[in-house]
Amino acid sequence: MRRTRSALLSALATFGLLLAALLTLPGTTAQAAGTLPCDIYAGAGTPCVAAHSTTRALFSAYNGPLYQVIRASNGAATDIGVLSAGGYANAAAQDSFCADTTCRISKVYDQTSRHNDLYPGPAGTAGGADRGADAAELSVTAGGHKVYGIWVSPGVGYRSNGAASGTAVNGQPEGAYMVASGTHVGSDCCFDYGNAESTPADTGNGHMDAVSIATTCYFAPCNGTGPWVEADMENGMFQGDNGSNTANAGNKSAFVTAVLKNNGQTTYALKGGNSQSGGLSTWWNGGLPTRGGYRPMQQEGGIILGTGGDNSNRNMGTFFEGVMVAGYPTDAAENAVQSNIVSVGYSGETNVPNGPQGTITGPGGKCVDVAADDTGVNGAAVQLWDCQTWAEDQFWAHHTNGSLSTIGRCLDIVGNGTANGAKVELWDCNGVGGQVFNQRSDGSLFNPQSGRCLDSPSGATANGTRLQIWDCNGTPAQKFTLH
Numbered sequence: 423m424r425r426t427r428s429a430l431l432s433a434l435a436t437f438g439l440l441l442a443a444l445l446t447l448p449g450t451t452a453q454a455a456g457t458l459p460c461d462i463y464a465g466a467g468t469p470c471v472a473a474h475s476t477t478r479a480l481f482s483a484y485n486g487p488l489y490q491v492i493r494a495s496n497g498a499a500t501d502i503g504v505l506s507a508g509g510y511a512n513a514a515a516q517d518s519f520c521a522d523t524t525c526r527i528s529k530v531y532d533q534t535s536r537h538n539d540l541y542p543g544p545a546g547t548a549g550g551a552d553r554g555a556d557a558a559e560l561s562v563t564a565g566g567h568k569v570y571g572i573w574v575s576p577g578v579g580y581r582s583n584g585a586a587s588g589t590a591v592n593g594q595p596e597g598a599y600m601v602a603s604g605t606h607v608g609s610d611c612c613f614d615y616g617n618a619e620s621t622p623a624d625t626g627n628g629h630m631d632a633v634s635i636a637t638t639c640y641f642a643p644c645n646g647t648g649p650w651v652e653a654d655m656e657n658g659m660f661q662g663d664n665g666s667n668t669a670n671a672g673n674k675s676a677f678v679t680a681v682l683k684n685n686g687q688t689t690y691a692l693k694g695g696n697s698q699s700g701g702l703s704t705w706w707n708g709g710l711p712t713r714g715g716y717r718p719m720q721q722e723g724g725i726i727l728g729t730g731g732d733n734s735n736r737n738m739g740t741f742f743e744g745v746m747v748a749g750y751p752t753d754a755a756e757n758a759v760q761s762n763i764v765s766v767g768y769s770g771e772t773n774v775p776n777g778p779q780g781t782i783t784g785p786g787g788k789c790v791d792v793a794a795d796d797t798g799v800n801g802a803a804v805q806l807w808d809c810q811t812w813a814e815d816q817f818w819a820h821h822t823n824g825s826l827s828t829i830g831r832c833l834d835i836v837g838n839g840t841a842n843g844a845k846v847e848l849w850d851c852n853g854v855g856g857q858v859f860n861q862r863s864d865g866s867l868f869n870p871q872s873g874r875c876l877d878s879p880s881g882a883t884a885n886g887t888r889l890q891i892w893d894c895n896g897t898p899a900q901k902f903t904l905h
Contacts, residue, residue, distance in 0.1 A: 456482045458508060459599075459745055459759045460533070466755035468597060468747040471588035472725055473533040474540060474615075475511075475743035477562075477569040478766065482508040484533045491516060491557045494830050494851055495523035501531075510567040516557060522821050523851070524830050526554035527572060530580055530727065536587040538725055543581035546622025546733025548611075552579035555728075556829060558777035559814065560740055562770030572728070572741040573606070573775060574613060575814040575829075579729035585620040586725045589746055590631065590686060593718030597683035597751035600744030601697050601763060602635050604678040605773035606812060607649040609637040612730030613739030614654045616682065616746060620722040622733035627715025629722055630656035630731045633682035635673065635694075635739065641665025648672045651680040651694035651705060655716055656731055661692065662706035664713060670705040677742070677768045679760055684710070685750045686719045693756065697763050702756060738812060740772055779817035779828065780905040781809060784876075785898055786883025789816045792828060792848050793886075802848040804833060806878060806887040820904055824858035824870075825851055832857045835891060840872035843879075846889045865901040866894055875900045 460470035460481045473480040476489050487501035488511050500519050505512050516525065532538035543552040559573035572578075590596035600615040607613070616632030619625050632655075637648040640659035644650065645668045652659040661667035670692070673680070677697035684690040690710055695702040710716045725746065729735040743763075770776070782790040784806055791807035792815035809816060818828045826833040834849035835856035851857065855871030862868050867876040869891055877892035881899035894900065 457762060458482045459762060462755055462758045462762065463745070463747045463751060466752050468749035468751045468755065470534050470745045471536060471748050472538040472586060472746040474530045474727065474745070475533070476502075476527070476530065476572055477564045477742050478510045479504050479508045480533050480743060480745060484508060486533065487531045489527050489531060490529035491520060491525040492528040492554070493520060493523055493525050494827070499528060505567070510565045511569045513561070513568045513570055516570065520557060522823070524819060524827050525557040526830055527557050528554045530572070538582055538586040538589070540580035540582055540725060540727055543579045543726070543729060543733055543735070544622055547624060548730065549733040549735040550577070552581075552729065552733065552735055553577055553830070556777070556814065559775045559779070559817075560772065561777055562742075562768060562772065564742075564766050564768050566767065571603075571772070573814065574728040574737070574739045574741065576610075576736050576738065579733065579735045580727040581618075581622065581729070581733075582725040585723040588748060589617055589723040589725065590721050590748070591723040592720060593686040594721070594748075595683075595685045595750040596631060596721070597681075597747045597749070597756075598633050598745065599679060599681045599756070599759065600633055601742040601768070602678050602680055603676060603740035603772035604635065604649055604674045605676055606738060606740045607635060607637055608738045610736040611638070611734035612636070612654055613728060613737040614730060615727050615741065615744045616654075616725070617721045618724045618726040618731035620724045622731070624656060624732040625722070626720070627657050627713060628655055628718070628720040630654055631682070631684050631719060631721050632726060632731070633680045634659060635678055635680045636737060643668055645669070645671050649674065651678070651682075651692050653682050653684070653690060653692055654730065655711070655719070658711070658713075660711060663709060664711045667706055671703075676770070676772045679763055681756055683751050684719060686721070688717060695760055697768050699764055702760050742768065774811045775814060775817045779819045781816055782818050782826070782902050782904050783809065784902045785878045785881055788883055788885070789813075790818065790889070790902065791816050800831065800849050804846045804848060804889050806883065806889065807885050818904070820861070823853065824860050826859055827851055833859060835869065835872070840874070842874065842892050844872070844891050846876065846891065861904055864896055865903060866896070867902050868894065876902060
């Protein structure tokens with residue numbers, strides 16, 4: 423009987439070990455038991471000091487807000503949290519709150535206890551003040567749930583308030599990763615996530631340590647056309663050694679895991695992988711640049727998302743999740759984090775805005791566009807321009823009150839005018855009659871207040887043609903199609 427009891431206990435112990443092993447496999451219910459990225463890093467001795475995401479919790483126990491949105495119609499704000507502890511974003515709450523208006527992401531919460539939250543950044547020495555991203559610009563799927571990413575266009579970006587808590591400074595070791603897009607990318611400066619100056623100014627070599635994905639070949643030669651996972655260490659987008667590294671083949675997948683770690687003294691590493699499948703490729707694992715200022719590093723501990731350290735905010739990209747950790751992470755921890763990311767099952771199109779907006783094509787097949795490349799200030803001219811899939815200001819939402827909005831503002835008749843030839847512009851949505859355009863069966867966009875239609879002067883189709891209102895006449899100059 424003792425032998426039987428011993429065998430039974432042994433079998434139960436074996437079953438317990440097997441069950442525990444099963445529960446730690448990616449994609450199982452083990453995610454609630456401590457296997458999300460920040461759990462993994464903490465278990466490896468390199469705890470997260472910042473964790474940001476609009477798609478999911480990055481700690482298994484996290485049950486707080488992921489981000490905040492502000493409604494354009496009345497300035498009200500609300501937090502978007504997770505469906506359950508350790509779970510995915512509650513996109514339905516955003517959809518309900520932002521119904522029939524637009525919302526901007528006004529804050530990205532830090533999921534650690536350090537409260538390293540990110541806000542639209544102030545003006546810097548290389549860029550004006552940032553605006554928050556359109557909250558519904560990019561919808562994808564994670565864990566089988568609808569979620570939203572952060573669609574970064576020129577002028578969009580986020581920053582911590584000064585130096586953050588616990589981030590590396592003055593040559594301390596650190597690591598970071600982000601899940602971004604390899605299809606919505608550009609070559610200008612800078613689509614970064616990570617350590618930056620405590621104020622938005624370039625204070626010299628080595629004062630940044632941020633991971634980037636871009637088509638920026640800062641130090642030629644480069645391998646192919648990118649985009650490449652790079653390290654922005656200030657005054658250089660480094661792929662290896664002193665900059666150039668033709669072994670870096672780049673990452674073009676819809677979702678990219680971009681990884682950077684830096685011991686702060688002599689060594690750094692860059693890795694990239696497809697966030698939907700497979701492991702990480704090591705693009706560089708070697709010495710820090712020998713140019714002055716990088717050995718040792720001189721980080722200041724600020725955090726940026728979507729911009730450069732001096733608030734260079736001219737590039738584009740898409741951000742889904744990212745963390746910063748204290749210490750130099752192990753390869754094993756990074757591999758485990760990649761496995762967890764793959765288990766999320768990110769899916770969807772990431773190269774074009776795919777929210778409730780659509781393009782408006784007019785005469786000559788040109789798109790209705792806002793001058794000044796996505797910056798969208800009050801009074802910006804509305805014009806015709808070649809259609810560009812990445813241009814945020816060519817994607818418009820048509821609301822039930824008849825207004826048409828893009829980048830947080832509405833198509834508007836200058837001065838709320840009604841006369842023939844009155845120009846149209848972008849302006850804060852305010853419900854006036856000059857912001858109502860009803861689509862009619864003949865393809866025209868009719869403004870009831872003036873009794874006139876949106877019109878291209880003399881049917882012009884050249885880039886930069888400023889649109890106006892004019893007596894409705896059924897000509898091709900007044901044919902606009904909402905897609």
